[in-house]
Amino acid sequence: EAGVVQSPRYKIIEKKQPVAFWCNPISGHNTLYWYLQNLGQGPELLIRYENEEAVDDSQLPKDRFSAERLKGVDSTLKIQPAELGDSAVYLCASSLGLAADTDTQYFGPGTRLTVL
Amino acid sequence: AQKVTQAQTEISVVEKEDVTLDCVYETRDTTYYLFWYKQPPSGELVFLIRRNSFDEQNEISGRYSWNFQKSTSSFNFTITASQVVDSAVYFCALQRGYQKVTFGTGTKLQVIP
Numbered sequence: 001e002a003g004v005v006q007s008p009r010y011k012i013i014e015k016k017q018p019v020a021f022w023c024n025p026i027s028g029h030n031t032l033y034w035y036l037q038n039l040g041q042g043p044e045l046l047i048r049y050e051n052e053e054a055v056d057d058s059q060l061p062k063d064r065f066s067a068e069r070l071k072g073v074d075s076t077l078k079i080q081p082a083e084l085g086d087s088a089v090y091l092c093a094s095s096l097g098l099a100a101d102t103d104t105q106y107f108g109p110g111t112r113l114t115v116l
Numbered sequence: 117a118q119k120v121t122q123a124q125t126e127i128s129v130v131e132k133e134d135v136t137l138d139c140v141y142e143t144r145d146t147t148y149y150l151f152w153y154k155q156p157p158s159g160e161l162v163f164l165i166r167r168n169s170f171d172e173q174n175e176i177s178g179r180y181s182w183n184f185q186k187s188t189s190s191f192n193f194t195i196t197a198s199q200v201v202d203s204a205v206y207f208c209a210l211q212r213g214y215q216k217v218t219f220g221t222g223t224k225l226q227v228i229p
Contacts, residue, residue, distance in 0.1 A: 003160075042207050042219025043161070056216060089159060107153070107161035107216065111153075 002026070004108035018080035021108060024075065025094030032069055032078045033105060034060075034077050035091040043091050043107075048077065054057050081112075087115045095114045120210050122220035130139050131229050137193045137210030137223045145169075150184065150191045151209040151217070152189045158222060161207070198227045 010103040014018050025032050030051055035043035046065065048056040049074035060067065064083070069075040081087055089112050093105040117143040129135045141150065152164040165175065167184050175182050179196045193203055204226045211217040 040221070042221055043208070044219070045216040048216065059216075091161065093161075104151070104163055104166050106163055109158060109160040112159070 004068030004092055004094050004106055006090075006111055008111055009109060010112050010114075012116065013082055013099030015084055015115050016081040018078065019082050019113060020078045021092075023075045023108060025075075025092070026106055029096055029106075030072070031071055031095045031103070032075050032076070033076070033093040033095075034067060035090040035093065035107075037091055037110070039088070046077070046090075067079075074102035080114075084110035084115050084116045087113055090115070094101050117149075118210050118212065118215075118218040120218050120220035121198075122206075122208055122223050123167075123222075124223045125147050125168045126224045126226070128226045128228060131200060134194060134196050135198050136224065137206050137208075137225065139191045139193065139220060141189050141191065141208070143189075143210060143212060146214045147213070149211045151192075151207075151211070152182065152193050153207045153209065153219075154204045155207060155222070156204040167187075195225075199227075200227050200229050203209050203227045 009024050032049040034046040036046050037043045045059045047067050049069045052069050067077045089110040091107055091110045093107045095103045095105045121140045122150045143150050148169045150167040172184050181194045183192045203226050205222040207222045208220045209217045
C-alpha cells in the first residue's frame with residue numbers, strides 16, 4: 001500500500017515569492033493534516049481536514065498561508081508571499097478518522113522549504 | 117493544556133548497547149493517546165506505537181519495548197541491542213480524542229558502530 005506522497009521534496013525560493021506544496025494521502029484516509037516542523041523541533045499542526053472540510057485551522061497564519069482539499073483527497077498548501085522565517089519542513093499526514101481510540105496519523109516525507 | 121517533554125536532546129551509544137528514551141507528558145484528561153515516532157535522516161516520520169491511556173500494559177516488539185506508567189506520567193521507550201539503523205530522531209506525542217497531536221522536541225539517537 002502506498003504511503004503519504006508529498007511533492008516537491010525540496011524547494012528553494014526568494015523571499016516574497018509564492019510557493020505551493022502538494023499532498024496525496026493514503027487511499028481511504030478521510031483526515032488529512034499539514035504540519036510545520038522547524039529545525040530541532042517537533043511537528044506543529046497547521047490545519048486538519050475531515051474530508052474536504054477544514055475542521056481545525058486555528059494555527060494557520062491566514063494572512064499568507066492557505067490550504068485546500070478539493071474533492072476530499074489531495075491537498076495543496078500555499079504560502080504567498082514567503083518570508084525568511086517560513087524556512088522549515090512541511091509535513092503532510094493522513095489517518096482513517098473513524099474513531100479516536102484507533103486513529104493513527106501516518107506521515108509523508110515532507111517538503112523542505114528554504115527561503116532566501 | 118497538553119505538554120510533552122523529552123529531556124534528552126541527544127544520546128550516543130555504542131552498537132549493541134541498550135538505550136532508553138524518556139518521555140514525560142502533562143494532560144488533565146483521563147482519556148488520551150500516546151505515540152512514538154521515528155524520524156530517520158530521510159525526514160519521514162515513521163509510526164512506532166500507539167498507547168491508550170486506559171491500557172498500562174507494557175509492550176515489546178522485537179528489540180523495542182515501551183514502559184507506560186500513569187503514576188509518573190511517563191511513556192519511555194527502550195531499544196535493546198541497538199543497531200546503526202536505529203540512528204534517528206525519536207518523537208513522543210500526546211493526543212486527546214480528535215484534538216491535535218502535541219509532539220515533544222525529540223531525542224536524537226546516534227548509534228556508533
